[in-house]
Amino acid sequence: MRIVPVELGKDSYNIYIGNGLGEKIADFCRQGSFSGKGLIITDTNVGPLYGEWLSGLLRQGGIEAEVYEIAAGESSKSLAVAEDLFTRCIELGLDRKSPIFALGGGVVGDLAGFVAASYMRGVPFVQVPTSLLAQVDSSVGGKVAVNHRLGKNLIGAFYQPKAVFMDLNTLSTLPKREIYTGLGEIIKYGIIYDNDFFRYLEDNPEPVLSLDNEAALHMTARSCEIKAEVVSQDEKELGLRAILNFGHTAAHAIEKNTGYTRYNHGEAVGIGMVCAAHISQALGMIDGASVERVIRLIEALHLPIRAEGCTVDQLYGDIFHDKKTVGGKVKWILMDGSIGTVTGRNDVPEAVVREAMGKIV
Template sequence: MREVRVELGEKSYSIYIGYGLEGELRSFVQTASFSKKAMVVTDTNVGPLYGAKIQTILREAGLEAAVVTVPAGESSKSLAVAEDLYTKAIELGLDRKSPIFALGGGVVGDLAGFIAATYMRGVPFVQLPTSLLAQVDSSVGGKVAVNHKLGKNLIGAFYQPKAVFMDLELMKTLPKREIYTGLGEIIKYGIIYDREFFAFLEQNQQVVLDLEPEAATHMIARSCEIKAAVVSQDEQEAGLRRILNFGHTMAHAIEKETGYTRYNHGEAVAIGIVGAADISCQLGLIAPADFQRVVQLTENLHLPTKAEGCTVDAMYGDIFHDKKTVAGKVNWVLMDSVGSVVCRNDVPADVVKKAMSARIIQ
């Protein structure tokens, strides 16, 4: 097992990464000062596989945990579904020390975290991410949110979990597409922070794709270490944390234009990463060879580099509704090498549109 600490003063917590973490979860709950009643939020994909197992572990640890299931998919990240969960929490008699557990992928984590942050002005929150994407991205860092019809994650908060348990046994039931979508965010960490990690992915593509235990543990732990290092320095995205948004400006536009259904988040991020690398290359920040390394690794890890169902004009309009846009200026995270990025808000429209055009299947 690997343990990664997220250092945030009184809000510090541990991420536990390994195979078979039932004992660690049980011990954590037994030593936490939780109330006896708890709620496990899961979805229609994960709940039937692991809901009863987690409920049993929590019962053995002394919790009376109700499993509440929401429909799988991005549409559950809504205020309507959130209201249903608030109602359930009230009916269950949850109090201010009652923990809420998120058992599932990123949608479940974001939604359950939003409930935990706002129910009774904040109750304990524990992440149990079951997808590779959630393990390396949304479960770490304390961003919780629901979507609005005009944009993704526009209603949310910064709210840190008490702990994150990444039991890699739970990934054995993941479809191949879900593995690939997680790799989109993993590539990002190498680009923004660690050129050696990027090289590791280039040199170990098959064991990475197969989630061979040693490779899987390393790449998940390293991704979490990088995110933890960034979040520890900038919890609420005042500066450095913006680098975690590399690839996301274009990705969010792609997701919006395709109704949040055609592409998984990591797939959209992969396309956005290539788009951001393209802009970086056009501006002379990186050499064409580095741009090609990004394209090649993305393709080799079975991720898309172009999107269907989008237009340049619509995508360009969408980026001005992005949370990272301030005073009408889009804050782009761009490469200045493999392993390092810079933030720029002066990218010309023609450069952006050219990169977008290259990412669209006409």
């Protein structure tokens, strides 16, 4: 088992990564100062596979927790579904020490975290991510939210979990496409922070794509280490943490324009990273060889590089609904000098953005 600490003062917590974490989860429940009632929020895909497994572990740890299944998919990350969950929390008599466990992917984690942050002004929250994407991205760092019809993740909070448990055994039931979408975020960590990690992905496509256990442990742990280091320095995204948004400005516009159905998050990020790389080259920040390396790796790991069903006008209009847009200026995270280094820019000319978007539609 690997343990990655997230250092945030009184809100610090550990990420546990390994195979067969059941006893660790039960022991965590025994040692926590929790009430005897809790709630497991999961979805209709993950619940039938792992709901009873987790509720049994919590029972061993002294917590009786109902398994509440939401409909799988991005549409469940809404205020309406959150209200249903608040109602269930009240009906179950959950109190301020009743833990809420998120069991599933990013949608479940974001929604459960939003509910935990809001119910009784905050109850204990534990992440048990079962998808590669959630393990390396949304389950770490404390960003929780629901979507609004005008944009993604616009209603939310920073709310840190008490712990994150990443049992790699749960990856065995992932469809191939869900593996690829997780790899989209994993590629991002190499681009923004670690050229050696990027090269590892380039040099080991077969074990990476097959989630060979050693490769899965390395990729997951290194991604979490990078994110934990960034979050520890900038929890509320006032500066450095913005680098984690590389590829996301265009990605969120792509997701919105395709109704959150054509592309899942990691696929949209893959396309968005291509867009950001083209902008970086156009501004003279990187050379063409670096752009080609990014594109080659994205394609090698079975991710798209073009956003079918989108137009430049649609994408350009929607980037202004992005959370990183302040005072009408879009903050782009761009590659700077080489793979492994990025910087923020809010002075990118419209013509440059439109030209780059023209290369991904």
